[in-house]
Amino acid sequence: MSTLPPGGSVCLVCNGPGELSTWVRPLAEALHEAMPLRPRAEQASLALDLVLVPCPNATGREHHVASDMGLFRRVTPARVFWRLLCRPGRWGPWPRHGVVVFLGGDQFWTVLLSARLGYRHLTYAEWIARWPRWNDRIAAMSSQAQQRLPPRWRNRCTVVGDLMADLPASARRSQPLPEGEWVALLPGSKRAKLRVGVPFLMETADRLAARRPGCRFLLPLAPTVAVEDLLEQAGPSNPIARAYGTGPLQPDGAMPWCLLLRTAAGTTVHVIRSHPAHASLSQCALALTTVGANTAELGALGVPMLVLVPTQHLEVMQAWDGWLGLIARLPLLRRLLGVALTAWRMRHRGLLAWPNISAGRMVVPERVGAITPEQIAAEADDWLSAPARLQGMRDDLRSLRGQPGAVAALRQMVLELLPPAAAGP
Structure with a gap:
């Protein structure tokens, strides 16, 4: 594997317990399998972080559940999201390079977060991508979600399939x-x-x-x-x-x-x-x-x-x-x-x-x-x-x-948005 950059972050964004278990966990596991990431690889330059965003249907326990997964260097609770936007440094150092990945909640929160951190931005669109102008890439669940995009933004979109199709039938x-x-x-x-x-x-x-x-x-x-x-x-x-x-x-x-x-x-x-x-x-x-x-x-x-x-x-x-x-x-x-x-x-x-x-x-x-x-x-x-x-x-x-493989396809899109040295050989 090639040399990793001085630092970087893959920052997943989510809102509720359903998305945590069906979208966030599978992608996080797949990313850890693809490359060394903190916290599992303590000496790695890249870290996997999770930011929870405000949601009226959240229970307030999501950050405890996510922390117990052992997949994330840092889990930021939804209650501090606005303070995070104002002063990111209060919640630890944020590397210069990174990718913000939308996996649940209001898509606008990830637009704000990626802009504030200066990170690239990937949205998993189950039904529609609402802010394609500010998405570097869009991963669509279906061709219908892709067709809902204005024609000028469709070249940013890749149909990856339903993340739920990868649940362990075996x-x-x-x-x-x-x-x-x-x-x-x-x-x-x-x-x-x-x-x-x-x-x-x-x-x-x-x-x-x-x-x-x-x-x-x-x-x-x-x-x-x-x-x-x-x-x-x-x-x-x-x-x-x-x-x-x-x-x-x-x-x-x-x-x-x-x-x-x-x-x-x-x-x-x-x-x-x-x-x-x-x-x-x-x-x-x-x-x-x-x-x-x-x-x-x-x-x-x-x-x-x-x-x-x-x-x-x-x-x-x-x-x-x-x-x-x-x-x-x-x-x-x-x-x-x-x-x-x-x-x-x-x-x-x-x-x-x-x-x-x-x-x-x-x-x-x-x-x-x-x-x-x-x-x-x-x-x-x-x-x-x-x-x-x-x-x-x-x-x-x-x-x-649908056919399995959506998690692997979404992981590949994350890797493509990282600096070349971060994604491995």
């Missing part, structure tokens, strides 16, 4: 689950979703277990969620839990690969704390999930799903994007405006699950409204009793996934 063979019919429960990662999702899905599990005694339940924790959060949201401190019949969750021991929780009705839920849980999720026959990045993960893994949005608790479902979502969180307006905003979004919602958005049609069922655990348990039972239908959904999801 992990199923290396980490098999115990025998049984497994159903995944994904209540979300944000507090507003957990308040509804945990009690709703626990009662659904109870009712599905009564219909199918051999059914087993898997709950992979999002990286920003702790077991204590599940216990809290299923307990008396969550007023919404009183509307459901599951009762408090109780710890019920552990297995080498999971913790066990038990509902008041006696249903066992296997909780996986290690992340990502792709190996286990890929073996589930069906998933019951909220909306969000988890629907993209499930789709990439080819796991059939029912996407659930119970609207009978609108006053706590304020996890929306943009300035209206911020207003809905103001103390004096939270309840009134939050209810009005969410009700409006539900009426004008379009498609919610990422596989459906990607396909432009209903690939996986979306159940939105005053749905009940009994209704969802009955529908899940119908799907599980029809293996051919499940396989059809699985095949549709795999057809949307």
Whole structure:
């Protein structure tokens, strides 16, 4: 390998837990494999950094999760982003040369950051690149995203594919689950979703277990969620839990690969704390999930799903994007405006699950409204009793996934933007 320059940084930019696990981690691992980078290579001249940017849907724990990955020399929390722009030196030295890579959030933040640091700028555009004039390169998920660019900027764009297509499908063979019919429960990662999702899905599990005694339940924790959060949201401190019949969750021991929780009705839920849980999720026959990045993960893994949005608790479902979502969180307006905003979004919602958005049609069922655990348990039972239908959904999801290789292609674009000596021979 050729001599490295005096110093440099590859700075990844992200906003939330879904992007951290599905976009940031795979690219960071690939970059470490391609060349020596701090912190894994202590003597390397190049460093891998992460900057988290403001996002109304973030949990506030993202910087802890990212730090625990052991992939980054420095993780800058979202709460100091504006101070970072004003005085970058307060958060340590920044080398003269570097690349800023957008991997989630508002694309304008990376425009500002790359300009402030004097670094080159690469955007991964899932649907559209909003600031092509200030992008040195654009990595598009699809040709449709490329065609949305004004013609004068298309020569900066390369179609790399869907980063989610590189999720480890082979992990199923290396980490098999115990025998049984497994159903995944994904209540979300944000507090507003957990308040509804945990009690709703626990009662659904109870009712599905009564219909199918051999059914087993898997709950992979999002990286920003702790077991204590599940216990809290299923307990008396969550007023919404009183509307459901599951009762408090109780710890019920552990297995080498999971913790066990038990509902008041006696249903066992296997909780996986290690992340990502792709190996286990890929073996589930069906998933019951909220909306969000988890629907993209499930789709990439080819796991059939029912996407659930119970609207009978609108006053706590304020996890929306943009300035209206911020207003809905103001103390004096939270309840009134939050209810009005969410009700409006539900009426004008379009498609919610990422596989459906990607396909432009209903690939996986979306159940939105005053749905009940009994209704969802009955529908899940119908799907599980029809293996051919499940396989059809699985095949549709795999057809949307695309070919693997997007992570390697994006890594190559990062290397091309580095000074020649930094990218190796």
